[in-house]
Amino acid sequence: MGLNIEEKKAVVAEVSGHVANAKAIVVAEYRGLEVGEMTELRAKARNAGIYFRVLKNTLVRRAVADTPYAVLSEHMVGPLAYGIGSDPVAVAKVLNDFAKANDRFVVKAGAMGGKVMTSKDVAALANMPSREELLAKLLGTMQAPVAKFVQTLNEVPAKFVRGLAAVRDQKEAA
Secondary structure, X not given: OOOOHHHHHHHHHHHHXXXXXXXXXXXXXXXXXXXXXXHHHHHHHHHOOOEEEEOOHHHHHHHHOXXXXXXXXXXXXXXXXXXXXXXXXXXXXXXXXXXXXXXOOEEEEEEEOOEEEEHHHHHHHHOOOOHHHHHHHHHHHHHHHHHHHHHHHHHHHHHHHHHHHHHHHHHXXX
């Protein structure tokens, strides 16, 4: 049973809201997947903060019209599931990892920053470290010189104390 016009408008509004905050959209074909597998994927997407849903292509075309993701419209053919998220790496990683484990789930395309990505581009994006990992590496790189400087400054008095202790031990032995 199809959706009435009010339900369609609600779906378009909901998807438009997610698209407005999105940094990436990944489109995948789910033909032949079982309900349990799809439920597992939905749970993984939800945990990663990704809006994941199976939608009618015409409704998504209306939602992405006049946005940078309108370039994805030509890839919206067939039974598709849409992953929409504010972290492009997370979206690509969740859907690409699931596609590796399930051969019936095929990543078709994606869009980021007004550019269309092929399935290979989505896979390359999925292999990048996440934003949190990159920030942790940057912080570690920034802290290393400061930590080494503090260690060097601390070494001067420590060496002095060790020298005094050696002199004391030498006098006690004599």
